[in-house]
Amino acid sequence: MQLTIFALTIASAAAFAPVMTPSVSTSLSLSYGEYDGQMWDNDAKKIIYGKFDPMSPRGVMNFNPFETFEGNSPDASGYYPGESGYKDPARGDVSFASMMVERAEIEDRLANPKAGEAPGCAGCKN
Template sequence: MKIILALVLATAAAFVPHHVTPFPKTVVFGSGKYDGQLWDLDAKMDIWGAWDPNTPRSETNFNPFERNPDGNACDASGYFPGETNYKDPMRPEMNWAGMMKEKETMAFVEANPKAGDVPGAPGRLK
């Protein structure tokens, strides 16, 4: 009986491929650092400070001040309106002083581009 079992297993092993191609990796969408939190100017500056334009764009590596071709801003995970994973962010109350602070911050960001922040960089939308 043991001999028959050994022969059956040896024969079955002949039909098993030697090189098994792994299944493609499934991309699991997580969330950004500020997903579900207040998506205010301080949060955007934190994400911008950590952003590396030379590293592929992801939910934790994106320019929060970048706009898509329609002119829309991204959410706290770097997704734009119309994309499957877009979540409407929690926005702060806005007033004139807040808009002026945001204007100053945008002038700073535009005047100080990060090294590697060029069209076609892996960390940019385009």
Template sequence: MKFFTLLALAPLAANAFMAPTSFATRGLTSKLNANEPTYTDMGDFDEKVWSLDNKKVVYEKWDPSAARSAQNFNPFETFGGNSPDASGRFPGEARYKDPTRPDMNFALMTEERNFLENLNANPKAGDAPGAPGCRN
């Protein structure tokens, strides 16, 4: 008789060691990721080669006074030494994807360096730390 009683308790004991259900974890993800951007759309060049020419197109459309989004970000901005992907997300953020990088050679690297030096010397109007369109 005791054999049947112990078997009847087996499902109850198994449930005691199960992971918490949704009612116990409700709201945790929003609190853990509160500092990350919440936009869900993808950039214009997502799944395409993230080249200097494509970054220039995104930079021309960027408005530093508007809120940062996948369509409105500075592709040349760095955060913690990292560059954003084609949707403006940095490594460690939700939905970050390693961009498809173009083939490089010394001439292209020199062109990119000269462009970035010129860009740093002449920033876009409104590009300042703390602006709505800036990560820093």
């Protein structure tokens, strides 16, 4: 009788144990971008934007750091909040004066997009 109770206790405890699926746990190999773990400020974004090729597929080394998706900006690897792989980036200090400089840069960038940069292009999220 004690053996039966012991066996039932073990069986019921095993029902609540987490199940690890090897294909899920080993298939996730995320890669990260050039500025992963570094300061992700406007200067870093401008460097990544300079390397951005809208005609090439989007990836951690090819994305528009100024593109927003559902109101969010990407991290230093092009991942957005809620996506697997997203890391909250280290952000630089901002001031009203620096924001006004960035605003002028944004307006210039929007007025003069890179060749091929349009919603739906290979390098864009949208």
